[in-house]
Amino acid sequence: MTHDPTDLAAEIQRLCALSGIKWSRYPKGTLAAWVADMDLPTAPVITEALRGLVERADFGYNFSAHQQLPSAWAEWMERRHGWRPEEARVRVVTDVLQAVDLALMFGTRPGDSVVLLTPVYPPFFRTVTGIGRRIVDCPLEPGTWRLDVERLEACIDSSTRCVLLCSPHNPTGRVFSAEELEAIAEVAERHDLLVISDEIWADVVYSGAKHIPFAKVAEGRDVRWVMAHAASKAFNLAGLRCAMAYFGDAEIEKRISELPAHMLGSVSAPGALATLTAFTEGEPWLAETVAFLEEQRDYLVGRLRAELPEAGVTMPEATYLAWADLRAYELGDDPAAVLLERAQVALGSGPDFGQHGKGFARINFATSRVVLGEVVGRVVDAVRR
Ligand SMILES: Cc1ncc(COP(=O)(O)O)c(C=O)c1O
Structure with missing residues (x-):
């Protein structure tokens, strides 16, 4: 044990x-x-890596782990989840909610509405309303917590621009099936909705279930999407502040690239090192x-x-x-x-x-x-x- x-x-x-x-x-x-x-x-390998930094008092400017993260994450995602991100487009961010905020900020406009599949991770509500977007509350099927596609369809009106997905789902622990994710992709394509997929829980999945990255479902469809992931839940590293973002939507990616270089802050060397060690040695x-x-x-x-x-x-x-x-x-x-x-x-x-x-x-x-x-x-x- x-x-x-x-x-x-x-x-x-x-x-x-x-x-x-x-x-x-x-x-x-x-x-x-x-x-x-x-x-x-x-994981002891992570503690050991961090101990090395501390013992050497190795606290100068240090981007070495940071630079290795896109390829380490690409390999992790491919090996474990069957989807390989394009390394040049991977962004290392401070946390998953930063990626969600950026996607909402640049992928929607004030007054637009955003669908949440509720009940859902509490900070999502504030993330949406905090930048002047409106929430559309679309409840999952009580008890089974499955997606009700008809209800999703009924939630959408001319102001709806986005579905903010938590996959796997906090708090219900659901792993959405291929059919459910396909249905979301299909609805998003038809209504031109951005799908933001928070996949922070992708690596804490139990026997019999299989996480499917939304990116895989979006392949071959004309659907705009963004995904965020981190090692923080699976490896218990939340205080180290490091996450991975992939802006599958080229326009959002372009808008972020145009921001002043330091505006988004950057991940600390311990955060990047712990995450890199998780992806390379933590399995x-x-x-x-x-x-x-x-x-x-x-x-x-x-x-x-x-x-x-x-x-x-x-x-x-x-x-x-x-x-x-x-x-x-x-x-x-x-x-x-x-x-x-x-x-x-x-x-x-x-x-x-x-x-x-x-x-x-x-x-x-x-x-x-x-x-x-x-x-x-x-x-x-x-x-x-
Ligand atoms: C679904 C979900 N997203 C995001 C987070 C927070 O991640 P971060 O600290 O990287 O923003 C959590 C934390 O529990 C979570 O459950």
């Missing part, structure tokens, strides 16, 4: 000593199962980690289904997040708020994921069995209370 401490108090003490937001936001004694960071240390660790996460997923969903039979818990096909429908237990619109109070467990708050998230909570299961067991135990007790 990848991360198997047995002493709950010692493990919580280790986690609380970390400086990230996950374990420091809530009062002492609260178990953190909210933000999408893992409690597992990253064996990732395979083990995804297998471990799959066991955690099965344990969590199994226990919730057995001990809270009225809850609707979808089995995630990807991500380390479980989306739980707790409406039957009458905990109000925001069960996470009630559970924080009653059980000292911090979960993701359902309503943050859109209006269809009322009565739901998101549980991060990327932790050791000893912590996850305590999280589930507290949630179950508090819900039954």
